Amino acid sequence: AQSVTQLDSQVPVFEEAPVELRCNYSSSVSVYLFWYVQYPNQGLQLLLKYLSGSTLVKGINGFEAEFNKSQTSFHLRKPSVHISDTAEYFCAVESARQLTFGSGTQLTVLP
Amino acid sequence: NAGVMQNPRHLVRRRGQEARLRCSPMKGHSHVYWYRQLPEEGLKFMVYLQKENIIDESGMPKERFSAEFPKEGPSILRIQQVVRGDSAAYFCASSPSRGKGGEAFFGQGTRLTVV
Numbered sequence: 001a002q003s004v005t006q007l008d009s010q011v012p013v014f015e016e017a018p019v020e021l022r023c024n025y026s027s028s029v030s031v032y033l034f035w036y037v038q039y040p041n042q043g044l045q046l047l048l049k050y051l052s053g054s055t056l057v058k059g060i061n062g063f064e065a066e067f068n069k070s071q072t073s074f075h076l077r078k079p080s081v082h083i084s085d086t087a088e089y090f091c092a093v094e095s096a097r098q099l100t101f102g103s104g105t106q107l108t109v110l111p
Numbered sequence: 112n113a114g115v116m117q118n119p120r121h122l123v124r125r126r127g128q129e130a131r132l133r134c135s136p137m138k139g140h141s142h143v144y145w146y147r148q149l150p151e152e153g154l155k156f157m158v159y160l161q162k163e164n165i166i167d168e169s170g171m172p173k174e175r176f177s178a179e180f181p182k183e184g185p186s187i188l189r190i191q192q193v194v195r196g197d198s199a200a201y202f203c204a205s206s207p208s209r210g211k212g213g214e215a216f217f218g219q220g221t222r223l224t225v226v
Contacts, residue, residue: 004153034213043115043202043217044154051211090153094213097142097206098167101153 002027002093006102013081014110021076021105023091032094033074035065037087038104044090050074061085081109113137115205115218116185123224124193132188132221136205143186144215145178148200157201160186193225 007022025031032051036044048059055067065076074091086109091102116135124130136143141162146154156170160180171178175193180186190197200222204215 032211032213036217041219041222043219044204045217046214049211049213092213094211096167097144097159097211098156098169099144099146099154099213100156101146103151103153 002031002095002100004091004093004100004102006089006091006105008105009103010106010108012108012110015083016080018079019077019081019085019107021089021091021107023074023076023102025072025074025091025093027072027093027095029095033065033067034092034094034099035059035063035074035076036090036092037061038090039087047076047089081107083109083111085109115203115216117201117203117218117221119221120219121222121224123226125226126194127192130190130193130197130223130225132190132201132203132223134186134188134203134205134218136186136203137216140205140207140216142206142208142215143180144204144206145186145188146202146204148202148220150199154202157188190223193223195225198223198225 005024013019034049035047050067058064088104092099143160145157148154158178159167175191177189200220202220204217206215
């Protein structure tokens with residue numbers, strides 16, 4: 001069975017500052033990892049994914065994440081955030097085509 | 112190419128009524144997934160379907176909930192005799208035969224309110 005823990009439920013940050021959203025997972029098998037963004041009253045949009053290969057993955061909107069197998073982490077980072085990045089972010093792990101999501105991190109970018 | 116279409120976007124039902132949620136996958140996609148998002152929580156897997164087949168329904172409540180994906184037409188998530196605890200956002204996602212479940216495209220969701 002898989003589980004995903006997002007350590008911070010709320011992350012406020014000032015515009016143009018860097019941000020890191022933390023995600024830890026547990027799984028007994030090899031995993032595929034994903035980060036999604038959800039804007040208010042919208043569906044989920046895929047930001048980036050780790051399937052195999054390089055542990056540093058780059059996604060849309062300037063986000064990147066690093067897969068760390070020894071620490072079972074997949075933290076999301078952006079060097080400089082914009083007001084438009086304000087949204088809920090979900091980390092997820094997949095097994096047998098079924099996604100297990102974390103409880104989400106609300107990123108609020110302050111002017 | 113239209114995205115995953117869900118309707119209605121908002122649905123209000125009284126306790127005891129039935130709720131029918133529809134999902135039209137993206138063109139060429141034969142895999143459909145349903146997820147439920149309760150307030151202040153992440154999404155929880157409910158069911159994974161291919162055309163005319165339920166592949167994995169391990170996340171579906173044992174009673175009152177059913178899902179189908181017929182040969183023709185949209186996938187339907189049906190909730191009978193709704194209760195207040197069914198109030199949630201229900202998301203559908205679709206993917207082609209190849210690729211990972213996490214690479215599926217999500218619809219905008221149906222927000223069900225039970226009064």
